[in-house]
Amino acid sequence: MLRKILIAAAIVAGAVQPLWAADRASDPKADFKAFRDYFTNRFPKVALDDFVNGPYSMDEGLRKQWKAIDEFPPYEFAVEKGKDMFATPFKNGKTYGECFANKGVGIRQTYPQFDTKSGQVITLDVALNQCREANGEKPFDYSKDDMAALTAYMAFTSRGKPMDIKVPDDPRALTAYTKGKEYFYTRRGQLNFSCASCHVQNPGNHIRTEVLAPALGIMNAMPIYRSAWGGMGTTSRRLRSCNSQVRATPLKAESEEYRDVEYYLSYMANGLPISGPGARP
Amino acid sequence: MRTRTLIRLAVLTSVAGFATASVAATAEDFKAAYEKAETADKQAAAIKDQWTTAGAELKKAKAAADAGKFDDAVKLAQDAEALANASVAQAKEQQKLWPEAVLR
Numbered sequence: 001m002l003r004k005i006l007i008a009a010a011i012v013a014g015a016v017q018p019l020w021a022a023d024r025a026s027d028p029k030a031d032f033k034a035f036r037d038y039f040t041n042r043f044p045k046v047a048l049d050d051f052v053n054g055p056y057s058m059d060e061g062l063r064k065q066w067k068a069i070d071e072f073p074p075y076e077f078a079v080e081k082g083k084d085m086f087a088t089p090f091k092n093g094k095t096y097g098e099c100f101a102n103k104g105v106g107i108r109q110t111y112p113q114f115d116t117k118s119g120q121v122i123t124l125d126v127a128l129n130q131c132r133e134a135n136g137e138k139p140f141d142y143s144k145d146d147m148a149a150l151t152a153y154m155a156f157t158s159r160g161k162p163m164d165i166k167v168p169d170d171p172r173a174l175t176a177y178t179k180g181k182e183y184f185y186t187r188r189g190q191l192n193f194s195c196a197s198c199h200v201q202n203p204g205n206h207i208r209t210e211v212l213a214p215a216l217g218i219m220n221a222m223p224i225y226r227s228a229w230g231g232m233g234t235t236s237r238r239l240r241s242c243n244s245q246v247r248a249t250p251l252k253a254e255s256e257e258y259r260d261v262e263y264y265l266s267y268m269a270n271g272l273p274i275s276g277p278g279a280r281p
Numbered sequence: 282m283r284t285r286t287l288i289r290l291a292v293l294t295s296v297a298g299f300a301t302a303s304v305a306a307t308a309e310d311f312k313a314a315y316e317k318a319e320t321a322d323k324q325a326a327a328i329k330d331q332w333t334t335a336g337a338e339l340k341k342a343k344a345a346a347d348a349g350k351f352d353d354a355v356k357l358a359q360d361a362e363a364l365a366n367a368s369v370a371q372a373k374e375q376q377k378l379w380p381e382a383v384l385r
Contacts, residue, residue: 249332
């Protein structure tokens with residue numbers, strides 16, 4: 001009898017374990033559908049393409065302020081600076097354009113990419129620094145104005161183009177995607193918040209004076225000019241700032257975790273238009 | 282007889298406890314408390330789940346010790362250790378719980 005019970009327990013354990021494991025495995029297409037359905041069902045009055053406008057898609061008063069501000073966009077100087085930087089040859093005579101497809105114009109929507117050689121997620125910011133280093137230049141700080149200006153210009157040339165992120169048939173790519181998903185849903189910091197606590201569970205609600213943006217399309221507006229910062233900020237700066245706000249020690253800019261979460265969120269935004277550079281309160 | 286012994290023991294323990302609590306902390310006490318807190322915070326850093334507040338309490342503890350305020354310094358180091366331990370516990374718990382939050 002005891003033997004039968006043990007055998008039955010072993011069978012049940014064997015059956016349960018794969019289910020548990022499967023729960024952690026990722027199916028990007030299924031994730032994409034669930035993510036899209038959640039936001040469109042929760043906010044049926046928001047046009048799908050409008051989610052990329054973050055808090056302005058959630059709050060009419062804020063939207064009016066944004067429309068007024070956008071007559072003289074605060075990111076305009078960064079776009080101009082980025083354009084000049086982009087066109088200025090390196091010391092070896094080559095340019096940024098030679099490092100990218102279509103000479104770097106209108107390609108923002110294809111980043112981040114999974115690089116099968118290095119097995120890493122490469123964001124646009126990392127690709128720009130790789131380009132600089134390949135041409136004998138020092139890399140830029142990922143959180144500072146030069147990187148923000150370059151990415152602002154590249155986003156500007158890509159406005160309206162639908163996000164087009166690929167998770168190739170490579171187990172390492174799926175691992176990076178899944179790690180990004182894990183980072184997004186993991187609570188951290190003394191306030192015990194995950195990215196999802198604000199941007200899935202509470203978009204449209206206020207946290208202090210800020211209206212929380214929906215996670216859907218949140219990367220499409222990067223980089224952003226933030227009035228709170230009085231300047232431009234890269235994706236890394238935004239992620240580090242989020243960490244600090246929940247009292248978690250920020251990671252290094254463009255760390256593997258940040259690149260992976262950008263990969264995950266960008267994939268979730270596939271098909272939605274690039275709106276960057278954005279302006280936020 | 283047995284009850285009386287127990288009462289005496291309780292009184293003695295209480296007095297001893299009071300005496301211990303009222304003894305001023307030393308530099309050695311601080312060093313021991315700080316090392317424990319620092320170890321816990323490094324453990325949190327290793328799993329990339331440090332809390333900014335733990336680091337801030339460690340800095341305050343060091344500053345209090347530098348100013349010779351060892352009672353405060355020990356208390357702050359103990360607070361830092363508690364925060365760092367909580368962050369490690371959070372990280373371990375979240376390794377199991379995060380899939381529950383995924384949109385399906």
